Amino acid sequence: MIEISNLTRQKISDDLVIKVVEKVLAGERAGGWDISIVFVGCAKIRELNKKFRNIDNPTDVLSFANLETKGSKNKIGEIFVCPKMIAKNDMPWAIAHSVLHLLGYTHEGSKKDMEKMRQKELVYS
Secondary structure, three states: OEEEEEOOOOOOOHHHHHHHHHHHHHHOOOOOEEEEEEEOOHHHHHHHHHHHHOOOOOOOEEEEEOOOOOOOOOEEEEEEEOHHHOOOOOHHHHHHHHHHHHOOOOOOOOHHHHHHHHHHHHHHO
């Protein structure tokens, strides 16, 4: 299940978001996910970034995987997206990027990890 909440005034295409999420999950053969995607403003994403990463700046996306939820057999993921931090035509990239983070990919490790994630972002966005 993919749930989308837009807490901003910016128009977001739910269809586009769902299409990208499904493309990544299918391409990575990663079934069994319940994903909540929340679009927030700069102040909220900065607050979350400070709280969870100890970085006092806004960011484009934050992904949280395997949150505990009673009664669900699926893996749970929550993604926060700040549209103002994303270039106008890069929403597909940002969604693919955040779902790949849920699946364990990172760009903050080795150069090899960064390149692997970059290639997957290009395929899915």
